[in-house]
Amino acid sequence: MLKKIVKTKNFWPVVVITILALLASRRLFVPGYFIMHDDLQMMRTLEMEKCFKDFQIPCRWVPDMGYGFGFPLFNFYPPLPYLFAMVFRLLAFPFTATVKLTFASAFLLSGVAMYFFARKFFLPAGRQAANIGGVVAGIFYIWAPYHAVDIYVRGAMNEAWAFVFFPLILLFSYQLITSHKNLILLSLSWVGLLLAHNLMVLIFTPVFALWCLLWIVKSKKILSIKYLVLSGILTFGLAAFFTLPVLVESKLVYVNLLTQGYYDFAGHFATLRQLFISRFWGDGPSTFGIGDGMAFPIGHIHWIAVAVSGLVFVYFWWKRKKLEVADFVFVFFMAVGLFSAFMAHGRSTPIWLAIPVLKYVQFPWRFLTLASLGFSFAAGWLICKLEKFKKQPLWLVIIMVIAVVVWNWEFFAPVREGPVTDTEKFAGEAWRIQQAAGIYDYLPNTAKIAPDSKRTVLAEIIEGKGIIYFENHPERTNWLTFDADIKEGGAVVRINVLAFPDWKVLIDGNQVPTYIDEVEEWGRLYVDIPEGKHFVYARLYNTPIRNIANGISLVTWLGFLSFPLVKKFRRQ
Template identity: 35%
Template sequence: MKLIRKYWLLLLATVIVLPSIWPLFRSDFFRMHDWTHVARLVELDLALKAGQIPPRWAPDFGWGHGMPLFHFYNPLPYYAAEILYLIKLPAVWAIKTVFALNFLFGFYFMYLWAKTFWGKYGALVAATAFTYLPYRAVDFYVRGALGELTAMTFLPLLFYALKKKKLILTALAWTAVFLSHNVIALFSLFFIPLYLLFNLKLWKKFLLISLLTFGLSAFFILPAFFEKDLTVVNSLTGGFFHYSFHFIYLRQLVSRAWAYGGSILGPFDDISFQLGWPHLILALSAVRLWRRLTYFWLALAAAIFMMTFHSQFIWDRLPILALAQFPWRLLAFAATFVAFFSGSLFNWFKNKLIALVLIVLIIALNWQYFRPEKFSPVNDYYYTDRQRIANEMSGVLTDYLPKNYSDFPTATGGKTPLELWSDIISLLSWLGLLVYAVKFYRTRA
């Protein structure tokens, strides 16, 4: 009983989360839009064992010529998987575990954040709502967007840290977002400063938070931004991938239609962009608290507006937004805010039974989305053989092929001056943070 009392939240989170990730416990796997995760992990492992710190070069992509994959593609989920892979967990199970941990940590982070507003019961409802967001199911079971899923997982932690005015935790959470997904990180550069407009006392701390976040993630964000033109990545912002083809219609936010296809021009996409009916209904109670929640309502409205074609004039005037490709990626923020609002009913009611009923209803009404289209043998898509990666996976992932291989000395164990200075900045930042942490805990002991 003592153990249950001590670890009740972990036990409850596990029980609530399990139905959302049950397919991960099968011996087979399923194809997603992006089925390159195991190959990426294998390549990261090879880069580390070749002495690349941080790893940047994937030696077998580019049909065996190599590709600076981790130079540009956010590495954090694969760092986590690499830890498991190093202790001899098979690559596919390492990736499965990282997907599962996203849901467990997402539940916990939303619980922490929502508890500061709605109390324990409201936090449990909000955490369940976050876990069972249809867009989380889209990111996992349809798109296989591990990086975006991971970045979204850290958003509640980021807002919790801001709420509690925890400088170090805020910087770490924001760094995690930057190292998980470029586009979510780009969008955060709007939402986080906007938050500070409603919390002006945080501005001095925000400058320190920004500097620390920049320092901790410099090894990745500086080369990724300034050297991207050395690759073919800009070809992925035109044609089908141009943002103008992927605005959504408001009715799609409430449509329960579900499919495993892709995004197309117009309102008839073969993929769901819904916010979730249970989530929206529960979020209505937060309307009465609009004065207290002004920022979050404005942020939600801004996210929704920027997903629609009405906002194209803004996208047209900010060329950097073209890198986002799909405006509906703002659902990562919009859905997070709606899930957070889902616990607001408990601003007035502190009833355990009501919380239990709502948790069950949220799961029951959304569980149908948390399943793959079909299962496949692991070796069909998630192979670790280097020759197959070079011959087959290279054609799937061509995003960061170099225009000129001589621009990337990483391939032969070197670094560009920018990479070297970026690594030094990050190393000093992490060492400084470590020294601060040691001193802090010594004073607390």
């Protein structure tokens, strides 16, 4: 069995990519933790695990964030990396290691995905050339400096995972258009991107549309559009549980704050020096103007490879006046890479102003994800092209790989790290900071302002007299209970969770109205409880759109998973 695996055509290329991915993620395998911009990765992983334990599936409400008042994080924030992280939690890894292993997995899977994508187009040059070119493309993709920015500086887990799905979507859409294969794999790849990063979907979709148009026109297979539509329908069904609530219920939170103030795109363009020349590296913030504390490099080795590959392309075009399939793809990705670099620069401001939806991208330098994609493919194309024309000595491949690794080596490590444990991260001031962080990201608009202090009690009497008992009453991710012994005249009780559709309160099994007091600034739930002893149960129920979305996804996933069994049964 092992011998058969070793002899497979992709075994050794994947081994090489794995080794280079492990080198890029080497600092993720040491004990401790590191400082990152988005220091909520452990918190989100913890909240996802709590949802699983409570069977809140899909997870929508997280109880510990928002200073402990909770908010609908995973109703809007893509859950895929944290779902993947549950694999490591099931294997009993601590949260510190789980987060780092999830980052490392993104490194590895992105490189493997790029290898298979690039190899597909390099195959006409021969298997050896295709394998070598694919490996180089995969390594350049892993070692793109912006990849290091995403993981070691920003701690942008979701954006790092988007790197995985770009090549897969392009590969499977090409195969679907040209040979009507891999419809399901294309759908699953799109589901992966949708559940990984909303904003990457926004900037990648035009590239995908142009890519599909290119191959529909070139292959003259207009009917392949129907397969793309079918794939889109399947994608929608599989991801509906997340995408539908995002589209319909975004108006329920302060989503407009995500494009204002610090998040105004106009203040975050990169300069030409930052993109092409500077070797500066730091873990400070992106700031208005040129005093950024972080870097936005395309990478010296990357753009040198692009420049050389451009000259090689012109040379062979001048000699042969003929483009092969890989050459078409090279030109396409050169255009994607250069345009993406342009979109990260201030000269692209008219485009940003002309397309209002782009403001949700927040940081123009996010387009460096696509620049990394395009220029990494170009590096692989260069090797493949020279191999085909017998002008590529092995030493050139070795030099390119060593150069991209050595030149970018110092970027692929945390700027600051230390011996932090789960216990330390989930206690004291560190816990308070995580509870408060990102509080305005998905704050329900029932709140006038965000809470500014930690929740101290689950519920409290605001008017009237009585006692509230919490002993032996569990509080879960999306529901809570308590006993209330209310004196004569009744009482107004404030339940310290942020009001959001569809929180409902039941007293002794009967639903009662909830409201937000006119003097309430944080948007917490209020309920009138009559005199006597009562059992109070509050729960976040699904809204109609969430029920519809869950139903669509449930039916689609059941059909998707049962289809192979039904097909096999019919054959028998």
